[in-house]
Amino acid sequence: MKIAVIPGDGTGPEVTDEALKVLAAVARKQGFEYQLTPYEFGGEYYLRCGEILPEGAVEELREHDAIYLGAVGHPDVAPGILEKGLLLHLRFQLDQYINLRPVELYPGVETPLAGKGPDDINFVVVRENTEDLYCGIGGFLKKGTADEVATQSAVYTRKGCERCIRWAFEYTQRRNNPSGKRLTLVAKTNVLTFGHDLWDRTFREVAREYPDVEADYNHVDACCMWMIKNPEYYDVIVTTNMFGDIITDLGAMLQGGMGVAAGGNINPDEGGTSMFEPMGGSAPKYTGQNVINPIAAIAAMGMLLEHSGQQDAGQQVIEAVKQVTGTRMESQAAGRMGHSTTEVGDLVCEAL
Numbered sequence: 001m002k003i004a005v006i007p008g009d010g011t012g013p014e015v016t017d018e019a020l021k022v023l024a025a026v027a028r029k030q031g032f033e034y035q036l037t038p039y040e041f042g043g044e045y046y047l048r049c050g051e052i053l054p055e056g057a058v059e060e061l062r063e064h065d066a067i068y069l070g071a072v073g074h075p076d077v078a079p080g081i082l083e084k085g086l087l088l089h090l091r092f093q094l095d096q097y098i099n100l101r102p103v104e105l106y107p108g109v110e111t112p113l114a115g116k117g118p119d120d121i122n123f124v125v126v127r128e129n130t131e132d133l134y135c136g137i138g139g140f141l142k143k144g145t146a147d148e149v150a151t152q153s154a155v156y157t158r159k160g161c162e163r164c165i166r167w168a169f170e171y172t173q174r175r176n177n178p179s180g181k182r183l184t185l186v187a188k189t190n191v192l193t194f195g196h197d198l199w200d201r202t203f204r205e206v207a208r209e210y211p212d213v214e215a216d217y218n219h220v221d222a223c224c225m226w227m228i229k230n231p232e233y234y235d236v237i238v239t240t241n242m243f244g245d246i247i248t249d250l251g252a253m254l255q256g257g258m259g260v261a262a263g264g265n266i267n268p269d270e271g272g273t274s275m276f277e278p279m280g281g282s283a284p285k286y287t288g289q290n291v292i293n294p295i296a297a298i299a300a301m302g303m304l305l306e307h308s309g310q311q312d313a314g315q316q317v318i319e320a321v322k323q324v325t326g327t328r329m330e331s332q333a334a335g336r337m338g339h340s341t342t343e344v345g346d347l348v349c350e351a352l
């Protein structure tokens with residue numbers, strides 16, 4: 001397996017080290033081989049070289065079976081530059097049209113929801129990852145004047161929503177929830193009567209091909225209520241890019257915070273290259289202190305393996321993570337884990 005590694009900025013390199021440590025341990029155990037190609041892209045590279053990705057970088061990355069990304073975001077780089085030039089650029093160029101974000105409360109992890117535990121908080125959000133408000137279409141008119149106009153267009157295509165919805169139905173089937181397979185479309189058909197009408201119609205049409213999956217619908221505002229009040233209701237959610245961005249941060253909090261939540265930017269097509277990352281940012285204030293939580297980064301490595309032909313290894317990594325959160329960690333907050341960053345990585349290797 002060929003894995004491109006972009007440790008990135010801030011605490012990205014520290015948590016990436018732990019994820020790689022766990023990869024080495026599980027590969028030894030399972031007896032598979034891999035090759036790592038490190039890339040120094042990120043804020044430091046941009047400030048030094050004046051470019052975000054050198055010519056040909058995307059093509060080189062495409063040659064790998066998967067990409068592992070630590071974190072992007074640098075205090076000396078204006079917001080939007082690295083996000084658009086690196087993260088979103090790779091998602092778009094590599095056509096990673098699925099953003100898969102499990103919301104699973106691991107054993108021993110504290111949730112802010114009173115009276116809810118791991119049995120209640122265990123669902124997955126399938127976020128469309130290449131369209132919507134993220135396509136960067138818009139502009140200014142009379143910028144900086146009192147008459148200024150700004151537009152930002154949400155673009156939805158039949159192909160774009162259909163391939164995401166279809167993948168979500170298939171994923172729901174595979175997940176095979178013992179309490180019933182349910183896929184909930186989360187959108188806003190009562191206001192976005194064009195774009196989300198396309199999503200809704202497509203969802204209903206595709207649903208006919210998956211009669212064993214309950215095809216369900218929630219408006220996004222109601223979904224926010226239910227995620228807090230009855231998270232156990234959800235099995236799999238499929239949603240648009242912008243709404244998916246927002247509700248998965250809500251989901252991350254339910255599962256114990258940014259130190260825990262991981263995600264995958266997946267191109268499931270033949271020969272596609274997917275990218276896996278912890279959801280938390282570069283956390284500059286904790287950089288270099290060996291206090292940041294590597295659990296999300298390790299879980300992202302588990303997801304990478306699961307989606308790159310090493311299902312057993314991936315599941316073993318997630319199981320080891322659960323053992324460590326359940327029995328060895330005091331908290332998931334940076335600096336309050338009862339262990340350093342490197343110790344948590346060692347504990348996961350031991351559990352493996």
Ligand code: IPM
Binds near residue numbers: 084087088
């Ligand atoms: C995420 C992030 C990104 C997004 C940003 C950094 C562009 O918030 O992965 O959820 O909005 O998708």
Ligand code: MN
Binds near residue numbers: 245246249
């Ligand atoms: Mn986000």
